[in-house]
Amino acid sequence: MTELEHFLRLKEKVLLKYQEHYPFFNGNWKSFSSQDILNLIDLIEKNCKQSISEKWVYTHLKPETNTKIPRRDMLNILCEFVGFSSWDEFVFIRKNTDSNEIEKPNKFKKYKLLSIALFVLLLIALFVFYKNHETTKTIELKNEFTNEKVKSDEVKVFQVKNDVKEELPVKEGNIEIDNDSKKKSKLIIQSPFYKSKTIDLNSQEATSTQTKKIELKPDDYAMMLKAFMLSDIKDWQTRKEQLNSILSDNLEVIVMLKNDLGAEYFDKEEFSQKLIIPTASIKKMKIIEIKKSDDDKIQFIRIKQE
Template identity: 25%
Template sequence: MTDLDLLHFEQLKKDVQAQYLKGHTPSYDDISKWKGIDIIYFQEDLRKKAKGNISEKSFYTYFKNSPVTKLPRIDMLNLLSIYAGYESWYEFKKQHLFAGELLQENENFDDDDLKELEKTVSASIELPKDDNIAIKTENKSSETADLQKSNTDNQTVTKKENVSQIAAPEAEKPKKNFFRKNAWILITALLIIATGLLGFKDAIFQKTYVYCFTDADRNMSIQREIEIKVIKENESPILYRIKPGECFRYATKDKILKMQISSPFYEYLEVSRNLENAPEEEIIELKPDDYKMALYYFSTKDINGGNPQEQLKLIRQKRQQLEDRISDNAVITQVYDSDIYGLETLDKEDYITLMTTPTTSLKNLNVIEMKKDKKGKIVSIKFKISTNENNK
């Protein structure tokens, strides 16, 4: 990457901005000031014209900062170049050359070419083997054979009694050392056993409890992901994610279990159990949240290409439902993946407009948290529109 590449990227951002302004009127002309619904509309236009997508995190990383200090991945550069009307990032640079700038053709290598080049460079070189090792071994064996020869036929053994008297006290020492060594072995074994019991005492005394979840209205297992926070005194909550249709298995030696259970389209539930007399297996019912289900149905319902009057009727119907359910003073927060701009507050009208605009982004909508007052009015909403750069 060169400084010229960064300058080219700043040029590309201006071309992308100009391309979007041809058919849209965002809240600001400057792309670095876009946020919220402006970004969603831009993502929608990018999917239609370039058949690709970038996440909010990438948008805030590369479009909110100017000038940038690093380039995006080549696939994102190609995608933005196509949106701006060029065949590729290489073609864009080729048509915006600076004075004295030269482009090399190998800048346009694809992944297959790079992999083949890496294989060629990393080819291993075999070193010659030393065949003299076997020869040296044979020479050593032949040399030691002569040293083994000795004439013991004429030797006589004398003073056998003295030898036996000297060996007797030396034989008593190994017996004492044997007992000492065995004593240390026994003590070491006991220490190892004690350490093992201390290390695995939690596993030995733990008990496993199984909790399965069903829909309170339909009497069937929950086919949505479930999040469970286990609450312990003087400790941070432990979060578990349970896949659709699966049960929650929890091993513990505690006497009390407290859980906070949440799932898309179901009401939040807190559960507390005294494990001294609790069953090992239990079924917990979750009550469906009608608002979340209705919102999901509307956001995923395809109303494009239908009768225009029917589309308008559906939008008006949904707006009226949201007007009736949401308090005028509701606190509405959108959560982003971006580290630069993580949260955004919307008023009631902006939120209703976002929810009643038929875009493909709403298919990824996830209501994280929702609170109601005693009259049933929604006073707080926290939601997120998940995006993936591979979504098309």
């Protein structure tokens, strides 16, 4: 068996390992979404204390066929993720063990895990149904300058209880949080368009009222960038100068293509050119992540096509 064939088997094992953490994913690498990629990267960082990039996943894991295997250090990371000490051990065991026995998926175990997950979800739903009105509190998220509600798709909110992090749904600019003051809890609010914010929910101020308003401070450069993408051009020279002042020279832009077709990459010059003379496709793009450089300029942008 060639090394490429070993690598294809390793990719299958990575998918099976991913399904242990996300049992409702039942697809393949072709249907592996951008969110699945972020989840996988996070799992590898937590379990292996190593990191892989999105670009690497698109290059080596997403394709249905591979013409060459990745670097040995990256193979070692994937092997550690699925339970082997290294790529050498993985290949050795495959060569010396009946391949059908080690590769055959345990369908019964998979369905059993799925049944357990569904049962647990049912219990959680019943618990929430009977207890939600007693233990939750509504919080409004508002723009600090305009006092308008923050758009639900422009912010992510996480509640951390006893070091367990859980993402909360945002509906019409409101969130529902666990109001159990006996548990150590905090809110982490993140957005590409607003400054990140962390709030201690056990403080006296946070527990004093049933409904609370949290004001988020807009990020000026991010708001300008969003406006450029949505507005019609009036003065392209002015826009070019403004973009140059807010974008880092080392800008990297990743555009996630529709239908999981991969991603496009742009540097500062390429991306600026698209915004200077915007098209209808630009207005259909949605910014989902922005990172700043040390000089506070925009250095990284992740965009999703809609």
